[in-house]
Amino acid sequence: MGVFALLQTFLPPAFRQYLNHGLALLWDKFVQTENRHVEYQVEEKTGGSYNHNIFYRQVGIYLSSLRSSMDSHTRLKVCRSVENGSLAFSLLDNEALEDSFNGACLWWTHTCMEREGGNNGNGNGNGSGDERSFTLRFLTAERSIVMPAYLDHVSKVAAEIEHRNTQRWIYTNNHSGYWEATIFNHPSTFNTLALDDGLADHIQADLEFFRNAESFYHRNGRAWKRGYLLYGPPGTGKSSMIAAIANHVEYDIYDLELTKVCDNAELKSLMIQTIRRSVIVIEDIDCSVHLSDRAEPDKYSQSTSGYTADSNIESAIGPSSEGTSKLTLSGLLNVTDGLWSCCGEERIFIFTTNHKDRLDPALLRQGRMDMHILLSYCTFPAFKKLANNYLGIEDHPMYVELEDAMARTAHKITPAAMAEMLISNQSDPDAALRQVMASLPRYYALAQDVVASTSPSEKYALEDSPLKKGSTKKDRLRGRILFFLAAIEGKRMY
Ligand SMILES: Nc1ncnc2c1ncn2[C@@H]1O[C@H](COP(=O)(O)OP(=O)(O)OP(=O)(O)O)[C@@H](O)[C@H]1O
Numbered sequence: 467m468g469v470f471a472l473l474q475t476f477l478p479p480a481f482r483q484y485l486n487h488g489l490a491l492l493w494d495k496f497v498q499t500e501n502r503h504v505e506y507q508v509e510e511k512t513g514g515s516y517n518h519n520i521f522y523r524q525v526g527i528y529l530s531s532l533r534s535s536m537d538s539h540t541r542l543k544v545c546r547s548v549e550n551g552s553l554a555f556s557l558l559d560n561e562a563l564e565d566s567f568n569g570a571c572l573w574w575t576h577t578c579m580e581r582e583g584g585n586n587g588n589g590n591g592n593g594s595g596d597e598r599s600f601t602l603r604f605l606t607a608e609r610s611i612v613m614p615a616y617l618d619h620v621s622k623v624a625a626e627i628e629h630r631n632t633q634r635w636i637y638t639n640n641h642s643g644y645w646e647a648t649i650f651n652h653p654s655t656f657n658t659l660a661l662d663d664g665l666a667d668h669i670q671a672d673l674e675f676f677r678n679a680e681s682f683y684h685r686n687g688r689a690w691k692r693g694y695l696l697y698g699p700p701g702t703g704k705s706s707m708i709a710a711i712a713n714h715v716e717y718d719i720y721d722l723e724l725t726k727v728c729d730n731a732e733l734k735s736l737m738i739q740t741i742r743r744s745v746i747v748i749e750d751i752d753c754s755v756h757l758s759d760r761a762e763p764d765k766y767s768q769s770t771s772g773y774t775a776d777s778n779i780e781s782a783i784g785p786s787s788e789g790t791s792k793l794t795l796s797g798l799l800n801v802t803d804g805l806w807s808c809c810g811e812e813r814i815f816i817f818t819t820n821h822k823d824r825l826d827p828a829l830l831r832q833g834r835m836d837m838h839i840l841l842s843y844c845t846f847p848a849f850k851k852l853a854n855n856y857l858g859i860e861d862h863p864m865y866v867e868l869e870d871a872m873a874r875t876a877h878k879i880t881p882a883a884m885a886e887m888l889i890s891n892q893s894d895p896d897a898a899l900r901q902v903m904a905s906l907p908r909y910y911a912l913a914q915d916v917v918a919s920t921s922p923s924e925k926y927a928l929e930d931s932p933l934k935k936g937s938t939k940k941d942r943l944r945g946r947i948l949f950f951l952a953a954i955e956g957k958r959m960y
């Protein structure tokens with residue numbers, strides 16, 4: 467140990483820090499003429515083009531919050547938030563923004579360089595292929611003040627701003643393998659959903675447990691994630707429930723369009739780009755990816771059931787020539803449940819389908835999709851909830867009759883259709899309930915007429931309904947009739 471260092475050990479720590487700082491400044495000013503500044507680059511993407519650098523986002527948030535930036539001569543970009551009308555500032559390329567921290571002076575600049583051959587395919591020049599970065603510059607002598615305290619300060623302030631900001635985002639993947647974001651503002655909640663008794667409470671309790679179960683998952687060696695499969699006929703609230711779940715846990719949504727994913731590698735990279743605390747959604751999963759059993763890869767490609775007629779399947783699996791990499795069911799299972807599922811924590815996977823029976827059992831097994839939630843036709847309790855939401859009534863003299871008629875006619879209307887009836891009579895609850903009542907026998911009679919006049923191929927479609935597993939023949943027939951009606955309800959048959 468040198469004499470100078472030995473002497474320093476007798477000095478109080480605060481004084482020692484000042485002395486070192488002063489000496490460093492003097493050294494910088496009078497002795498060292500080159501390398502007086504240190505520069506750090508904060509790139510948007512690190513370790514390959516798909517890895518997003520969280521610190522880049524934090525720097526952007528931090529800089530946009532600097533009040534001093536408004537007074538300086540720096541040219542700034544300014545935009546107004548759609549969500550809360552507040553102004554947000556950001557750095558123009560190659561403009562410097564000055565900040566200070568514990569007496570140290572710091573300069574930030576932003577650069578955006580077009581990557582060679584970086585056409586992102588969307589043709590708007592706003593390519594996700596561009597290379598963006600912030601550069602932080604400060605005096606070499608002030609390194610001890612800046613590192614790492616200032617960088618920690620930037621992260622902390624950004625995290626606080628993000629926490630205060632309730633704005634959430636929904637992302638969808640583009641053809642270039644990147645996510646594009648837009649503000650998520652869906653009003654659906656568990657209060658606005660009309661569900662069977664107890665279902666909303668059950669799901670909310672499950673979500674609450676999940677959110678607070680970090681140590682539980684880690685203690686048991688499990689990835690901290692939860693999977694929900696929402697299934698049922700069209701118009702029964704699957705998409706609305708996704709929004710309600712995301713609103714409940716306050717996570718962002720990644721709406722994964724498998725038809726735009728060209729192969730397993732791209733799927734992995736998309737997963738790596740997702741942040742923790744997010745809901746990852748694949749809607750209509752039976753329509754968008756090859757769902758054959760892994761042991762029988764060609765089951766559906768040889769099918770005559772009409773599945774191969776879905777052009778989405780072709781585009782999702784990509785070129786079918788031997789040896790070409792493509793998106794496969796195993797690739798999907800790997801990112802949802804395999805080793806790659808751990809590349810982000812606290813994530814909820816939600817798959818939806820109208821045809822649970824067409825999904826590969828591997829996709830359905832417990833632990834992969836933890837809860838299978840059937841969303842079906844409007845039951846009387848669900849109807850009451852809708853009437854309460856849309857008409858503002860909790861009870862009504864017609865309810866007894868209505869409940870009985872719904873049960874007697876095995877009445878099956880989707881919540882979407884029921885909601886439409888109520889909305890169109892919103893100002894007159896009596897008229898709304900009369901319309902619901904009148905629709906019951908007519909609905910059923912019409913269904914019989916429709917079935918009587920269906921072609922053999924349409925009948926095949928009925929037999930393929932998820933209700934075919936009813937207990938009696940009559941039940942099964944009824945289920946098929948009503949399933950068919952639900953499928954064509956867009957034509958307003960009632
Ligand atoms: N259970 C429900 N409670 C309240 N509203 C509902 C419910 N189900 C459907 N709706 C209403 O019907 C409309 C369609 O619902 P949604 O898109 O959620 O159905 P879906 O099951 O996702 O249909 P699809 O299978 O065709 O995608 C929404 O506007 C929603 O408000």
Ligand SMILES: [Mg+2]
Pocket residue numbers: 704705706749
């Ligand atoms: Mg939907």
